[in-house]
Amino acid sequence: MLDESSPDASSLRTSRLDARSPTRADDARTDAVLVAALVARSDDGAFDQLVERHYAMVFGTCLRVTGDHHDAEDAAQSVFLTLAVKAGSLAGVDSLAGWLHGVARNVALRVRETQATRRRHEQGAGVAHGKPVAIDPLAERLEEALARVPESYRIPLLLHYREGQCCRSIAAQIGVREETVAMRLSRGRQLLRRHLVRSGSLAGLSLLVAEANASAPAGLSGAGAAIIHGGSPVGVPARAVALMRSTVDGLALVAGKSVAILVTAVLVVTGTIAAVAVAARSSQPLVQSVDATARSAPTERSAPMARDLSSTTTLPGTETHHLLGATTAPYPYIEYLPGGYQDQPQRLWPLVVQLHNIRLDAPPFGETAADLDSCVPDTILARTREGRHFPAVILLPASLASGDNNWLPWKTSALIHHALTTYRIDPHRIYVCGAYSGGVGSYDAVLGSTGLIAAIVPVCGMAKLWPAEQYRALLGTSIWAHTSQDDGFSLRTAAVTFDALGGILGSSNRIGDGKTSADRGRTARWSATGRWEWTDGIGAVANSEGHQFHYTINPPGQDWTQTWRNDAVWDWLFRQVRPENGSPGFASTPPLTATVDVPYSYAIAATGSPPPTLSLSGAPSWLSLQGNVLSGTPRVAGPSNPHAPGHTAMMVLKASNGIAPDAGRVFRIDVVDTPR
Known part of the structure; x- marks a missing residue:
């Protein structure tokens, strides 16, 4: 060395x-x-x-x-x-x-x-x-x-x-x-x-x-x-212009308010005249708020955006393995691009992030391509490899640590923002699903990215035993939870989660009311009458519209197998669209590391119309929020020493503009020593 x-x-x-x-x-x-x-x-x-x-x-x-x-x-x-x-x-x-x-x-x-x-x-x-x-x-x-x-x-x-x-x-x-x-x-x-x-x-x-x-x-x-x-960028290769266009479109999703300028470039390429429409943008600094229109139509090619809500396509997709360090993502992952992605540069696609289960006795995943492949069984990518094609960008990250706490909400949030800057994603159709620890991670992803995720499908996972008010973070996200009749722990914890949601919504009953041991293959749903109601099968769920909470109990031993192989689940998921009503959100993710005696700064890009007001709770004494900038200079390292002044617990950044739901980000900043 x-x-x-x-x-x-x-x-x-x-x-x-x-x-x-x-x-x-x-x-x-x-x-x-x-x-x-x-x-x-x-x-x-x-x-x-x-x-x-x-x-x-x-x-x-x-x-x-x-x-x-x-x-x-x-x-x-x-x-x-x-x-x-x-x-x-x-x-x-x-x-x-x-x-x-x-x-x-x-x-x-x-x-x-x-x-x-x-x-x-x-x-x-x-x-x-x-x-x-x-x-x-x-x-x-x-x-x-x-x-x-x-x-x-x-x-x-x-x-x-x-x-x-x-x-x-x-x-x-x-x-x-x-x-x-x-x-x-x-x-x-x-x-x-x-x-x-x-x-x-x-x-x-x-x-x-x-x-x-x-x-x-x-x-x-x-x-x-x-x-x-x-003017028009004449004199450069057509591919350079096309790459610029896709890069600008990706940056526009998270960078700030954009004003589209349509530039028609007439380029001479190998003797042929090619007309290329280029969406060039003039953007405000990151510290400015972003109007809701910048999120709903980031390419400003159509308004309102025409969406294909189908969950299937006949066009096969392609897979790529990305090891840790090969991209800016916090996890290594398998990328699935839908058929037609490269041929339809104007189209925005849904994003599905699937969090795999982690066994407590399992070694770290994701260090090699074979490690990534070991995460595929019992996930959506197992379906694609069998020939079931989805019209969505799918990311299957691999956790690098074993244990139930491995899917950290701020890391999942960073992965989603990596996807927004790398792929052409519809910001109103972002979905997270997972089983067991991945199911827990699906709930945590909403907590870490409140105001961003349209729907989750957690299987045998629970929203951890949060304070009652913290469940409010779930209200803006559609949820269809699944468990198995023979999984007593998941049955109990799911009941806690949905009863907490019902309590916030003013429910007149508990989710267990009316459910018997014979209710295998039945679903409870939140009804317009403000009650939990049990229905036979899942057809009523798959055909329902609007914001919703559902809870299905599958037959014994049929938890994730029954869920991921059920096309009705994907039909429901792909119809979930976050409302374009001006509610607040975040279009940036914070740096998660600071250095002793080195100024830390995070310029927050907040979305919403009217522009939201920001607030911060749980911050250490060295960190302060002024306008849209979170900054400060740490003096002591942490959290390796939980008693050190530099130690930081989880912080909650909140954006509010009077339109429900509020947006929130949960994150922690680790302070490291100044190198000598």
């Missing part, structure tokens, strides 16, 4: 300083100043300077992920076209380099998967296809390891090694002292080496240094300037 005194580490510390730092030290304007000039349209050269400063880093990131020069070039150009569109929303971004790196990595991952899917389809059809791309495994593991380094350390590494900036230049860019930059570079190298050692790829550390000779294509400058001034 390399240490700070080793020759290789010394070479890595000094190589880029010697090569390029003098030019960086002479740069008079920071990225923030250039972005401000770009937004104000006061300097036509601002975009060119940003491209010149960051293109090598962006292109290098795309090349390491895609393994193909042409794919990387198209992806890199799309990143800077996205910058031209989204510059107005970057006021709350700490580092432009960090933002560009994150966008570049996500775009490159999409390009790589699209190309792999195309090759698979061509092979299946017997069509001649090109030679498979050879991705350098060391470079790929380096990018994965770099993505796992906390942002406060990753940004100095990017600026220093990928862009050749010296400590003085980096300090000016991110607003800290030179000594702090040096400390973060040292700690960043340690963290990066640690991740590489775990992956057995320490040799990849030498690839951190970017090639200095990567230069932007000539047409990028004019295309960016055209977008900034409201």
Whole structure:
């Protein structure tokens, strides 16, 4: 293992300083100043300077992920076209380099998967296809390891090694002292080496240094300037424009208020004129509230949005395995994209997140693709592999810890927001389902993302024994719970959950009233008369409309098997749509780690019309909410020492605007020691 005194580490510390730092030290304007000039349209050269400063880093990131020069070039150009569109929303971004790196990595991952899917389809059809791309495994593991380094350390590494900036230049860019930059570079190298050692790829550390000779294509400058001034991005490849469009659409779901500008780009591609409609956007900073219209029609292509509420399709979908660190998601997961996803770029799709059960004696899941596959039995993906196709984006995450508390609500919330920024998701049709610990996690997901999830299907899971008022978080989400007649514990805990809901709604009876041991295969539902009523079978549930609570008792031994294989369950689920009534919600997720003596800041993107008011409970003394910004500087680490001043319990962030239900986020910030 390399240490700070080793020759290789010394070479890595000094190589880029010697090569390029003098030019960086002479740069008079920071990225923030250039972005401000770009937004104000006061300097036509601002975009060119940003491209010149960051293109090598962006292109290098795309090349390491895609393994193909042409794919990387198209992806890199799309990143800077996205910058031209989204510059107005970057006021709350700490580092432009960090933002560009994150966008570049996500775009490159999409390009790589699209190309792999195309090759698979061509092979299946017997069509001649090109030679498979050879991705350098060391470079790929380096990018994965770099993505796992906390942002406060990753940004100095990017600026220093990928862009050749010296400590003085980096300090000016991110607003800290030179000594702090040096400390973060040292700690960043340690963290990066640690991740590489775990992956057995320490040799990849030498690839951190970017090639200095990567230069932007000539047409990028004019295309960016055209977008900034409201024109058409002529002179860049059609695929770069299409990638920009999909990236902007994804960012618009969580970034802030958007005003759509329809740009018709007439591009010359291999001698053919292609007309491409580009949804370019001018966005407000993240600290602004987002109108409900930005959530209900994020692409602003139709209003109201036309939805296909069917739960089945004849088009087969595709699966992709994403290991931890390969994406920004907090869990490794299997991704299922529905048939037609790539061919219908205008369409928004439902999202289904299924949380698998975890046995107490099970080892951690998700470290390999085989681990991910071990989570598939008795889930919705078992149905898709049998030929039952769903018109939805489906994510099956793998928990990395055993035990009933493994599906943490703030992590599930972060996974959902990862999906909103990565895929074309209808924000009003987000569903979570799971069995046993996954059923518990389904209830917890609503608590962690109140105002976001349309419906859940928990099987043999319970809403933990919350205080009575906490059950109010469930009122805005449709629930169809299932259990088995021979599972006494689940029967009792489900009764507690639904009786608590009934009590809040003013029920005149308890859910157990009228139920006998012969009621196998029957369902209780909340009726319009304010009572729990038992019905035969489940047909009445599947055909019902509107907000609802249902509770089905299946025959002995038929809990998740009976549920996931019952098409009526999926027919019901896919008809659940969160009302577009202006009720509040959140379009951002907080950073879950803070560092001692380093300022912490979370710019909250809150949705709703009228704009909601925010409140915070359970926060430690160092943290305060001012307007839409949660900030503070911790002085002591926690929660490893529960008695330390830095220890943080679970906090609840609430958004209210007078339209029910209120939105809430439950999360915890872990404070870590300042690296020495």
